[in-house]
Structure formats: C-alpha cells, structure tokens
Amino acid sequence: MRHLNIAIIGAGVAGLAVASRLASMDAVIFEKSRGPGGRLASKRIGPVRADIGAQFFTVRDGRFQSVVDAGLSFGAIKPWNPRMGYLTTQGIDSSPDTQLRFVGTPYMNAFGRFLADGLQIETEVRIANIQKRNNGYQLTTTKHEEFTANKVIVTTPVNQMSDLLTGFETKAISDRFLMDPTWTLVMKTESQLQDRGGTPLDACFGGDDPVIDFISMERSKPGRENNFVVIQSNPDWAAKHIGQTAESVADVLCDAVRQRTGIIGEPLLAHRWSFARPKDPSVVSQKGIFQVDDGLWIAGDYLFGGRVEGAYLSGLEVAERLLKSL
Ligand code: FAD
Numbered sequence: 106m107r108h109l110n111i112a113i114i115g116a117g118v119a120g121l122a123v124a125s126r127l128a129s130m131d132a133v134i135f136e137k138s139r140g141p142g143g144r145l146a147s148k149r150i151g152p153v154r155a156d157i158g159a160q161f162f163t164v165r166d167g168r169f170q171s172v173v174d175a176g177l178s179f180g181a182i183k184p185w186n187p188r189m190g191y192l193t194t195q196g197i198d199s200s201p202d203t204q205l206r207f208v209g210t211p212y213m214n215a216f217g218r219f220l221a222d223g224l225q226i227e228t229e230v231r232i233a234n235i236q237k238r239n240n241g242y243q244l245t246t247t248k249h250e251e252f253t254a255n256k257v258i259v260t261t262p263v264n265q266m267s268d269l270l271t272g273f274e275t276k277a278i279s280d281r282f283l284m285d286p287t288w289t290l291v292m293k294t295e296s297q298l299q300d301r302g303g304t305p306l307d308a309c310f311g312g313d314d315p316v317i318d319f320i321s322m323e324r325s326k327p328g329r330e331n332n333f334v335v336i337q338s339n340p341d342w343a344a345k346h347i348g349q350t351a352e353s354v355a356d357v358l359c360d361a362v363r364q365r366t367g368i369i370g371e372p373l374l375a376h377r378w379s380f381a382r383p384k385d386p387s388v389v390s391q392k393g394i395f396q397v398d399d400g401l402w403i404a405g406d407y408l409f410g411g412r413v414e415g416a417y418l419s420g421l422e423v424a425e426r427l428l429k430s431l
C-alpha cells in the first residue's frame with residue numbers, strides 16, 4: 106500500500122492552492138476528472154472550447170492578487186472588460202462598472218493548469234472513502250486501491266465531502282453549508298447581445314430574473330475565436346429542473362434567452378452542475394476552513410463565499426494551518 110505524507114482530494118482551485126503551498130512536502134492530489142481546474146471548466150466543442158463553469162473572477166485579497174499577477178505574467182490569465190448589462194422585466198439595461206475582472210486564457214481551465222504546474226496530481230482517481238488508521242488515514246478509491254497518508258485535506262463540494270467522511274463528525278458543516286445547482290447552456294449564435302436602446306453588450310447579469318443568472322458572449326473574452334454565448338441559469342430554476350434531460354433544459358433556456366434578449370441560436374450543450382454554488386454565500390467558516398480531526402481538514406469555496414478567490418484563500422489557509430501544526 107502506497108504511503109503519502111499529504112493527500113489532497115480534489116484538483117479544483119482550493120486543492121491546487123493547498124498543494125502549491127505544500128509542494129515540497131510530498132503532497133499528492135487525487136482528482137476524479139481527467140485534468141485539474143474543477144469548476145473552472147472548459148468543455149471541448151469541435152475544435153474549440155467553451156467555458157461552462159466560472160465565467161470570470163474578481164480579486165479583493167492581496168494573497169489572491171499575488172497568484173493572479175503571476176498568472177497574468179505567464180499569460181494564463183488576462184483581464185476581461187465586458188460591456189455589462191442586467192436583465193429587467195422590460196429588457197436589458199446597460200450597467201457599466203469599473204470592477205476589474207479576469208479570465209483564464211485561452212480558456213478558464215488555463216488558470217487551473219497554471220496552478221497545477223509541477224504538482225503531483227493523480228487524475229481519474231476517485232476517492233470513495235477515508236478512514237482513520239493508526240496515526241494517520243486510509244484512503245480507498247472506487248477501484249478498491251488503498252493509500253495511507255499522515256494528513257488529508259478534502260476540497261470537494263460539501264455533499265461529496267460528507268460522503269467521503271462517513272466515519273467522522275461532519276454534520277455541523279453539511280447542515281450549515283448547502284449548495285445550489287446550476288444549468289449551463291452553450292449556444293452558437295450570430296446575434297449580438299444589446300441593451301434595449303441597441304447598444305452592444307458583452308455580458309449581462311440576471312438581476313431578479315427567475316430563469317437566467319448570467320449571459321456571456323464568449324468572443325468578448327480575450328483569445329476566444331468562437332460565436333458561443335454561455336447562459337447560466339438561476340439556481341432556484343436549476344433546482345426545479347435538476348432531473349430533466351439536457352435536451353429539454355436546452356430548449357427551455359434557448360426560448361428564455363430569445364424572449365429576453367432577442368438572441369436566436371443553436372443549442373450546443375447543456376451541463377448540469379449539481380453542486381455549483383453555496384445557497385447563502387454570506388455563511389462562512391472561520392478563515393474558510395474546518396478541522397475535522399487531528400490531521401484532517403476540509404477546504405473549498407463553499408466555506409468562504411463561493412467564488413474562485415474564496416476557493417483559493419480557503420486552500421491557502423488550510424495549508425498554513427497544517428504547516429503550523431507540524
Ligand atoms: P471544485 O472546483 O469543485 O473542485 C473540487 C474538485 O474535487 C473537482 O475537480 C472534483 O472533480 C474533485 N472531486 C470531487 N469528488 C472527488 C472524489 N471523490 N475523488 C477525487 N476528486 C474528487 N466563481 C467566480 O468567482 N466567478 C464566476 O463567474 C463563477 N461562475 C460560476 C459558474 C458556474 C456554473 C459554477 C459551477 C461555478 C461558478 N463559480 C464562479 C464558482 C467557482 O467556480 C468556484 O467557487 C471554484 O471554482 C470552486 O473551487 P473548489 O476547489 O472549491 O471546488
């Protein structure tokens with residue numbers, strides 16, 4: 106059985122932040138998908154990709170600014186300055202702002218790949234269970250492989266965390282931190298998003314709209330050579346339609362976009378995110394982390410406001426705590 110010093114579950118932004126800080130300490134990430142990035146996801150559509158998870162990120166904390174600066178220098182991140190609007194019951198109103206926003210380039214998952222550079226990541230390995238064993242922990246994969254580790258950090262969304270840690274007390278966290286789903290639609294269109302006065306726009310918040318949460322014209326982001334528009338659904342709407350097929354959701358979202366924006370397009374894919382965002386982003390744990398056992402921590406965006414920056418800071422904080430505990 107292979108023994109590890111530090112095992113990290115999940116190669117999303119939180120897990121990558123932990124591993125970067127602990128890289129010199131034989132830290133290994135287990136990731137169920139084919140690559141790093143988690144919800145910083147870009148899906149292949151023919152020869153190009155579309156961002157189907159996070160559409161952009163903002164920076165408020167100097168520690169996140171440092172890694173964003175490094176990503177900017179490397180070319181894995183670029184600023185995105187969308188002409189912004191928001192949906193009203195009458196149509197779209199322009200709402201220009203001065204908020205700095207960033208995107209991975211050429212796609213969002215480039216930021217994940219940048220953070221992952223040089224780290225030990227075992228992809229396509231899904232951890233099924235984590236148990237206490239002697240002075241450490243035993244991890245079992247869905248293919249019944251076993252590993253032991255001195256320290257473990259779980260950075261999966263909260264529901265998946267509780268499923269992994271059935272032998273530990275995590276109810277206080279899973280009762281408090283609930284997550285909402287999102288349906289994402291990618292459409293191909295020749296139309297331009299515009300406000301009700303005809304001024305062209307690049308993106309649009311949903312405001313109080315019951316169906317749409319965010320619309321973004323992909324070609325307005327640096328480096329994208331496509332005519333995709335990405336639509337994120339409202340979380341309550343997604344919860345009501347979570348069991349439907351991708352095809353039927355795509356049809357309904359296409360109609361909703363046409364009615365509200367006049368954009369007509371061909372649906373290319375609809376993606377169901379079961380655990381997309383915290384139900385209440387104002388609920389946070391102390392420093393965005395939680396210690397479950399002597400050598401077992403949890404981290405992730407849901408503990409720290411549900412944004413890319415929150416995921417990064419949560420991961421960094423858990424790494425600092427672990428270092429202090431040694
Ligand atoms: P994740 O990215 O979910 O990483 C967890 C990882 O764990 C995943 O890679 C998963 O595959 C892996 N995993 C799960 N279970 C196991 C297991 N058993 N074994 C091994 N691996 C496992 N944030 C913004 O700041 N701006 C936005 O515009 C924005 N828009 C969003 C739109 C959508 C549709 C979604 C879904 C999210 C959006 N977010 C946005 C949120 C942002 O994407 C997240 O806050 C952030 O990416 C979460 O990072 P994380 O590391 O905490 O979790």
Ligand code: NAI
Binds near residue numbers: 202
């Ligand atoms: P931000 O600062 O750009 O926006 C925060 C919020 O302020 C927006 O949701 C919007 O309601 C409002 N806002 C900002 N600029 C506006 C403008 N010009 N016009 C009208 N309203 C405006 O981004 P921040 O704080 O980094 O938040 C991340 C974004 O990611 C949020 O919009 C959030 O909803 C979204 N998100 C989406 C998820 C999903 O599953 N779809 C999951 C997690 C986050």
